Amino acid sequence: MCNDYRLMVELASVIDEFEHLKIKIRFPEGRPNIEAREDIKITDIAPIVRSAEGARQGGELVQRRWSWPSPTKRPVYNFRSEGRDFTSNRCLIIADGFYEFTTPRDTKKKGKDKWLFRKIGDPIFAIAGIWRETHDVGRAFTMLTMEPGPDIAPYHDRQIVILDRSGWADWLDPSVSATSLIRPLPRGSLSVEQIG
Template structure:
């Protein structure tokens, strides 16, 4: 499951992209001041666009913690989407890549293989998420579903990158989650090996 992602695109470029899609971005806390990062990990602060209840085509760009704490004290950084409506507290998580880790094909290799997934048709994208208040402050998590064709060779579950024409719908809680949360077409998420050995041909890593 995804516990590491990337955002190296500057916030100014991101705001311009939202404007092109006729999504009004507000910055109620000022422009998020975050450095470009190749690795964003659970408990890190990162930029999200929160839905504004009752207003379509509007989102608040803020920095929030990735993961809240479960009742047992473990970080909730991924959240199953199946069977849930998400009628409030939706958000778009800004990214230009996300990572999956697999067991190495070579048993002598001690560290996991690391794979970077990006978006084929744009330099950055949004991941479907939700946010909530918590004892550690407002925090967000990434929604997950069964893996689609691009991710399945590397993991049996995946987070949910959204196509650009889905962003406004995800910020609009009147649009059903079922309509928005779906796989992208095959080939949408090209993958690059960061380190390690690739799986054997046809191997499915679970």
Template structure:
């Protein structure tokens, strides 16, 4: 499951894309000042778009913490989606790539790190939810499913990158989750080995 992702695309470019898709984005806390980040880790603060109850075709761009404390204080950074409807508190998590880790290669001590990017666009959204926590305030987590064909060779679960045509539906909590949450077709996600360094796999 994903415990590290990336966002190097400028927020201004992301806002232009939302406008082109006719998704109206409010910035109630001001436009987040987000520097390019090769690694966004658990408990870091990062930009998300949160759905607005009773409103379709838009959301609000805010910065929130990734993960809330679960039982025993263990961070809830991924959340199983199967069998759940998510009738409130939906978010789009902005990213241009996410990482998965596999066993170390021969002669290496560290796990092999893979970056997954989307074939057809330079950035995308991951399906998530948010929750208010009494100690840390509002925080978000990524939803997961059984892996699709692109992720199955690397991990037994995967987060949910959403096609652009489903972003509005995910922000609208009246749309059943089962109509939105699915894995992408084979070949949609491109893996590249980050560590040990190696050229991208195509």
């Protein structure tokens, strides 16, 4: 399951993508300095866009920790979406790629094969997430997961929820049913490249 993703796109380009969708971005904690990163890993701080109170077509870009500790202290970095209709604390996790790892085809290789997935035709995409306030780490986010779509199924038996661009504003609106937005992308939506 996804435990590593990337964001190599500059903040200005991210804002442009949201403006193109008529979603106004606010910076309640100041405009962050977001560096391009090939690897954003569990417990790292990363940008998310969360709902802006009272703004249907708006969101707040903040930086938060990826994962919160479970009661057993293991990080909750992925969260099953099935059977739940998330009505609060939704967020969009901005990425331009994510990684999956598989058993190596070369039996002599140490470690797993690393695969980079990107959304074809889009410089960035949004992963459906939720955030939570915790006593241990403060506000943190996690990625929602679902059954794999056709592009992911050959590599993993679960996948993160990648929202269609037309659903970004709806995900930020808690009055819109989350279950109506969670569905796999059509076959051929993602490119895949072995990078390790």
